[in-house]
Amino acid sequence: MTSDATPPTPPLSPIAFLKGHGTENDFVIVPDPGNELELPASLVAALCDRRAGIGGDGLLHVVRSAAHPEARTHAGEAEWFMDYRNADGSIAEMCGNGVRVFARYLQRAGFVDAGDLAIATRGGVKRVHIDKDGDVTVAMGRALLPEDGVTVTVGGRSWPARNVNMGNPHAVAFVEDLDHAGSLYSPPPFTPASVYPDGVNVEFVVDRGPRHVAMRVHERGSGETRSCGTGACAVAVAAARRDGADPAVTGAPVRYTVDLPGGRLVITEHPDGEIEMTGPAVIVAEGHIDPALLAVPA
Numbered sequence: 021m022t023s024d025a026t027p028p029t030p031p032l033s034p035i036a037f038l039k040g041h042g043t044e045n046d047f048v049i050v051p052d053p054g055n056e057l058e059l060p061a062s063l064v065a066a067l068c069d070r071r072a073g074i075g076g077d078g079l080l081h082v083v084r085s086a087a088h089p090e091a092r093t094h095a096g097e098a099e100w101f102m103d104y105r106n107a108d109g110s111i112a113e114m115c116g117n118g119v120r121v122f123a124r125y126l127q128r129a130g131f132v133d134a135g136d137l138a139i140a141t142r143g144g145v146k147r148v149h150i151d152k153d154g155d156v157t158v159a160m161g162r163a164l165l166p167e168d169g170v171t172v173t174v175g176g177r178s179w180p181a182r183n184v185n186m187g188n189p190h191a192v193a194f195v196e197d198l199d200h201a202g203s204l205y206s207p208p209p210f211t212p213a214s215v216y217p218d219g220v221n222v223e224f225v226v227d228r229g230p231r232h233v234a235m236r237v238h239e240r241g242s243g244e245t246r247s248c249g250t251g252a253c254a255v256a257v258a259a260a261r262r263d264g265a266d267p268a269v270t271g272a273p274v275r276y277t278v279d280l281p282g283g284r285l286v287i288t289e290h291p292d293g294e295i296e297m298t299g300p301a302v303i304v305a306e307g308h309i310d311p312a313l314l315a316v317p318a
């Protein structure tokens with residue numbers, strides 16, 4: 021018997037993924053060396069969904085620089101491009117914890133050895149040092165400190181916040197108590213809104229001791245996370261200016277220990293402005309994405 025019905029669409033092939041975190045800032049890792057996958061914002065959000073998906077604060081799309089239009093010019097310097105997405109599917113320039121986890125993935129997959137490598141990001145090429153079983157250090161580049169800050173208001177309290185750009189935007193507010201930041205699920209209101217037309221990551225900071233601070237963060241596109249690497253760098257830079265320890269002025273490097281809900285990062289700023297971030301990076305699982313999830317409408 022013949023039929024004129026349309027032949028069924030061939031099933032989508034499953035896609036491999038891994039799950040990893042850096043100080044509990046967690047990521048879905050999608051290896052795609054040839055940049056063959058379509059990853060619309062809706063699919064990224066579905067994968068990062070903690071109830072109906074895999075769950076993560078963001079997604080690390082692992083692509084060869086030569087295969088990605090945004091990274092092709094860096095291919096001679098950095099073989100791999102971190103195509104980073106926030107949990108809501110939005111694109112961000114940089115992710116500090118993400119770069120460490122990305123490097124750990126490359127090492128685990130056998131693409132690189134422990135030691136030194138370069139990774140391309142939208143925030144430029146980052147130099148990374150991987151300890152085989154220990155921490156990962158990233159040269160994060162220099163911070164920009166635009167003069168225009170904002171006032172952040174939560175629960176009737178207001179604080180001035182310093183504008184620090186680590187490739188991505190941050191507003192750093194020193195507060196008396198981290199609980200005063202309230203729920204950071206939604207973006208904390210700030211004025212004037214014109215300072216951050218593309219949104220901002222907001223850090224609330226308290227002192228723990230000499231050159232030692234603790235912070236909570238609301239991440240643009242992800243909500244409150246348990247850690248933010250670029251945020252910890254922004255906090256260390258703001259603290260050094262507040263403490264009269266700007267290395268460009270003193271001529272000496274300054275190191276801050278930054279405690280986050282998910283762990284500890286160590287941030288060193290050098291007299292030439294270069295900032296180094298050191299912390300853990302862990303791969304916790306790997307598997308395959310069910311093709312049904314890949315059929316999420318764009």
Ligand SMILES: N[C@@H](CCC[C@H](N)C(=O)O)C(=O)O
Binds near residue numbers: 242247
């Ligand atoms: N978690 C990251 C920052 C990710 C990007 C951020 N949400 C943004 O939109 O700028 C980090 O560890 O730096």
